[in-house]
Amino acid sequence: GEKPYMCGECGYRAAQKSDLSQHVRTHTGEKPYNGNPYMCGECGYRTAKKSTLLVHMRIHTGEKPYKCDQCDYSATSKTNLDRHLTKHSGEKPYMCGECGYRAAQKSHLSQHVRSHTGEKPFKCDQCDYSAAHKSNLDEH
Incomplete structure (x- = not known):
């Protein structure tokens, strides 16, 4: 298709003006709406x-x-x-480097790794209880 809009900085061409505007931001660093x-x-x-x-x-x-x-x-x-x-x-492509445990999902491996690190990122807002798994906090 025809690409009539051209970037003066690098020669990039776009079919729509809005696409060119978005591209130009890669040069300016401008980030509207974050x-x-x-x-x-x-x-x-x-x-x-x-x-x-x-x-x-x-x-x-x-x-x-x-x-x-x-x-x-x-x-x-x-x-x-x-x-x-x-x-x-x-298929279980994700493997724990510590013990060889394998998981089908990355999030499951992340949960498993906490059994080695002792990390308990889920904190109770009523007391000082913390848990390695969200389900344990929910039960608490």
Whole structure:
């Protein structure tokens, strides 16, 4: 397609003026809306990319276009579907360097690592109790 808008700084060309304006900010360092110009009209969520906002909107619309071919699960994003697929494949790509424990999800490995470090990031706001896992704090 035609790209009539050109950056005077580097020669980058864009089809739309708004795209050129966004590009020019890479030279100026200007960050409107803290670098997150795209806003959700439903909840106020902001993001730097239009594509990320479109995926976010599926939370409100309920649209889940990514379907698992092995069960009836469907997801709002390919990332979520890929995470789900590890349940079928049994793949556990994340490994603890301390003991060799393997996990299918990065967040599960992060939780496991706390068993070695003793870190308890979940603090009770009523007393001095703290927990390694949010579920333990919720129970408390």
